Amino acid sequence: MKKAQAFRVVGNALPRVDGEDKVTGRAVYTSDVRVPGMAYGKILRSPYPHARLARIDTRKAERLTGVITVLSREDIARYELFGATYKDQPIVVVDKVRYVGDPVAAVAAADGATAEDALALIETEYEELPAVTSIEEALAPNAPLVHEASAGGGELMGYHYQPPKEFRGSNLCYRFTYERGDVAEGFKKSAYVFEDTFQFSRVHQFSMEPHATVAHVSGDMITLWASTQDPFTLREHISAVFHVPLNKVRIIVPYVGGGYGGKLSVKTEPLAVALSWKAGRPVKVVHSIEESFKTVSRHPARYRVKTGVSRDGRLIARECEIYMDTGAYADAGPRVTQKAGYRAVGPYRIPHVRTDAYTVYTNTVPAGAFRGFGTLQVTWAYESQMDIIARKLNIDPLEFRLKNLLRKGQEYTPGDTPVDCDLSEGLLRAATDVGWKRKKTKPNIGRGLSCCMKDGGGTYKVASAAVKLTADGSVFLLTGTVELGQGARTALSQVVAEELAVPLERVIVAQLDTDATPYDAATNASSSMVVMGLCVQRAAQDARRQLLRAAARHLKEKVERLSLNKGKVCNAKGRSVSYEEVMTKTFGAKAGEIIGRGSYQDRKSSAAVLGSPTTFWETSWGGVEVEVDRDSGQVKILKYVSVADVGKAIHPLQCEGQDEGAVMFGIGHTLMEEMIYHDGQLVNPNLIDYRVPHFGDVPEKFETILLENRNGPGPYGSKGMGEGGLLPVAPAVANAIYDAVGVRIRDLPLTPEKVWRALHGKS
């Protein structure tokens, strides 16, 4: 795949295959789905952070005209607890509520307004309990326990997650450790030791489309239309919760309006299923924005990083202690913590390392997967500290990084995939383009750099795809990758069109339906272009081989002498036949289809720390120039340069869009986003009080550079991308603020107030 290759479809910024549907509003999302007889479900949520549910009486609500049924704890006794990793979450609260927003009951009614009205008629009595809403509170001696009993463990892609026994009676629920060399020895050898603690705030995924499910329990069949990123995994969760085999669960995924990790695993879907089961009809449950805020978030984290350096600026030892607040239920917390712990070391050569990463329960909204998946919390810390060290050592932060970066081919940890790019290349590009060495012409201007690396593709991936080539040369692609807005449908179709030499518009992606679509683990971890890209490419190549063999028979020519071009099979002498002719001759009529199939699975290796070498390395670099207003503390991003190692951009414009979107996401948690708890209450679960970046926040100069070295394992040397752009933003901006005005802030977000206080010495 490394050799020069002329592309027909790949590498071109063609119109998105879903573009017209989306700009015209024709695109169907889960909330557009209407099933005959469908009721509307609304959820009663806990107003307390922690309380025993003493009494619940749904009779008045049930009597309201238009109400079909009310679901409460009595109805769910025979169903299992659920959760992405641990099984610790009930469909509705049974004994006690654990956070403000915890589902207590649900109503199905003829319309949403009636369902909403009925919620007010449900009588509840709570006995309040003391709550813990921060890592500090949760870890304090004699802290109230969010979960008295240990949660059940669970499987996730071949890994078993189990709360350690020693954590019983505490709010700790998971620990990841990693060690190499001898850290104590390392620190002894170090000329300087730096120890800093960084805080990462709780932020929300905020998909434009909140969580939405239409559930239809009919006989022994459970059908879901779901706004999900991983229908096959969701199928497994539903199968487990309701004790039915996988063939009794069908999940259909319409367009999804953003996921960012917040729609992975299992969220409100079991509730929708239980409600449909009790209502005896299909039920639609669509969250408000506020409800999605109360469903999932990113882990707030505290990362104490201690780094030893030699006199000449070589990293010698690093000790990482990370606490991640997973809220009231574990969700993906243990896995996010594992990844955070694993990624805490950074893209540097450090002989002595120890990492301890802990997951902590609190009485707050559960934290789960979120674009970046545990990496943000650690890049924020280690890339901030890199500048702290460089400044202290009086080394240029760029030079300091270049001196310590891992080299291509080196191992991040033993057994993992060797580093698959030249880490200095992107860093130098970012530095050059942001004008790192350029003289500043104004005061209060500063520049910052950051270099981040994430094991891409998720922990362990299994996927497959199929391609149907039909009589007139049309191609149908069956893929389990969810179109979340990221453009996967277009990019995967491009791969198919390329391999089968048809125009992009001749490829159509079939409706994602777990009954019919080949298995895919999840649309996450920037994995689709590599994992599903390879499946799709292999499926297309399988179809291509069959087509060529068929053509060879009819042209009486060797397969090797045939090639595909523009919907025709051509021989060396310029003779060609259309696919339609080949198909018609093969099938004896304008009929039939060639079915190609392709699959992919990651390697497992006991030598790898996480059991499986990473699918690829997602590497990204950021360079930023900011201007700080000393009077207001306002930080303005004058220029942002994002460099992404994409291997080969299948659709360059989409790659740029993904990368720009990622940077904007990063600007959100860097400068403004924060879910704020006060007295156990989430006080800003809405877009007035919780500000996300808007167009006015786009950097004045905004550049995305795609490195295309064909160094990825995906089709044509591509890699996954889309998360990378996020990683460097916060530390790069913090480093630039320091460069501009000499203050170092260790808590996100870098609000004007914090900057102002730092400037004026008030904490």
Add this chain to the structure above:
Amino acid sequence: MKKAQAFRVVGNALPRVDGEDKVTGRAVYTSDVRVPGMAYGKILRSPYPHARLARIDTRKAERLTGVITVLSREDIARYELFGATYKDQPIVVVDKVRYVGDPVAAVAAADGATAEDALALIETEYEELPAVTSIEEALAPNAPLVHEASAGGGELMGYHYQPPKEFRGSNLCYRFTYERGDVAEGFKKSAYVFEDTFQFSRVHQFSMEPHATVAHVSGDMITLWASTQDPFTLREHISAVFHVPLNKVRIIVPYVGGGYGGKLSVKTEPLAVALSWKAGRPVKVVHSIEESFKTVSRHPARYRVKTGVSRDGRLIARECEIYMDTGAYADAGPRVTQKAGYRAVGPYRIPHVRTDAYTVYTNTVPAGAFRGFGTLQVTWAYESQMDIIARKLNIDPLEFRLKNLLRKGQEYTPGDTPVDCDLSEGLLRAATDVGWKRKKTKPNIGRGLSCCMKDGGGTYKVASAAVKLTADGSVFLLTGTVELGQGARTALSQVVAEELAVPLERVIVAQLDTDATPYDAATNASSSMVVMGLCVQRAAQDARRQLLRAAARHLKEKVERLSLNKGKVCNAKGRSVSYEEVMTKTFGAKAGEIIGRGSYQDRKSSAAVLGSPTTFWETSWGGVEVEVDRDSGQVKILKYVSVADVGKAIHPLQCEGQDEGAVMFGIGHTLMEEMIYHDGQLVNPNLIDYRVPHFGDVPEKFETILLENRNGPGPYGSKGMGEGGLLPVAPAVANAIYDAVGVRIRDLPLTPEKVWRALHGKS
């Protein structure tokens, strides 16, 4: 496949997989489909059998509140004509109406009642033209022409149908001829020559669910939910009419409430598409019973059969002249005529044969495919005449047939599949069970026999299927066979369950969706058990091989030493592992799927008269005992014995149900059903005036015998079935009436009036 085999699932009358859905009313049919924004379409139909459409003004209708749009001839200029064989049918009438019921315009409105009201506001002016409503009128000199210009030809499963040039200027539109030996010579050698003309009436398929379509044109995508028997063929028709490639047409098939051929090819679907296109939203078009009566029917036919016999009762020569009335548009007429002509000879050894079969246009409802597909019209004639000859020669009709029957392995025509059963076996079973030789104990009692043969499986078949075996041993079956009520979903699932050694309930059939489901030509011609059965079996075997290979790796055992049993892979020593274990080990997690694929296509052979040897022979025998009331002419069926050659009954109870249903269908056209035209008007398009058999018409004694000789090409030696039972009914009953009271009636149906008139010498 012939060796003794212990079956686990196959051969058992297990509960139907769709049974619970259907008895509870949960099953979704096209008319249950609701798409957001959907409008309701109604069709304005011609009140004249033949008239020029002078003017049409839709403005008043368009102004009615609730009307979204009105479709008329101005809107369809850029779309093609359509038709199963010839392209002769417009979406709505352009120049002239050709039968009472011809679609003239269509309205889309917010609800059905408004659409209905709007029809009355469409102003039309017609110039009436003389009409032809029977074969005789159509063939008369200077008869008015139904079509002035020749229709465009069309492809159908690799056969090109084209109206012969010499028929221009006449109402003839197709001719099929077949000849062997020298008929003139044959008649010269014959001791006796018999010439009889038989008439077969026009009857309607009458599905419980009339034709129904939801069409949604959205951007350049056309999506249909359709009550169709052949979604892939329909896709091709829609693609051709609207000039879009196949990947821009998606057809989803919910449950279908009966088809019987009436839902093959293309009917009202293009109109629904055009209406949706003009309305700019989805449109549902559901026929009333009357509209379905005015959409498709079985070909009325006139068959003159001339047969020469030797003194000792051997058939020597047969000349067949068949005219089939295809109504105003060809639909499948040419193909039905071809099949009628081909099948006219009957299951007998006759050295000299000539067949001429013609299709005739008339100003009546189009006639198309209908269970039996052209065979009924000819078995009615040849099996009636067999008795006429036998009586004349004073030979027992049973003995006469036995003497002349083709033997197993003999060719029906050169190049065709040799006869694949012992034709005498079934005939003797029917005779024995109906008490052929038993003495009659009452007057006016008579017995009749009939033996019929049909090349089964359709002209030429191409199909494929896929099977997904998933992590917990659940199996998903992707098949294009439509569940019409015939039980295909159950029987095909049984084959999969058998091959993969799982209980039937672990197999689920995915929603039929042309985007995702592998190609299948059609659910017709009793083909599914053989054609799709083999695809499904091969797909399951493909999955099985992959499963065994995977298990072999993990068990460190040779594949040949492993077998499947109850969801486990077992070795010879009794060690076993569950599929879930094998899958988990193979995929490294409880993830992934094994995809099996299977396909089938008929052979093509230039040696075969129809270009392709028949997939199998569908052979059937009927024995009947009737009592005739001399005063009323009423015929009562005292006993009916149906014998069906099924090879191997995959689901015996369903086979019996299919066969009994077929006999009841036969009783309909034999004793009561007839669509009656008067002055060009169809006078009985409803279930009051057009009587179909009800439970009171079930024979007092009713027996179905399934011959299971494992002589079929389908899975486990199975054959297709479901049409065979129909074929012998009419001639067997007519023969029994003759036996009872000595009158021979040559026109169907055998109504009391006709029998009474024959008994009393009045015609």
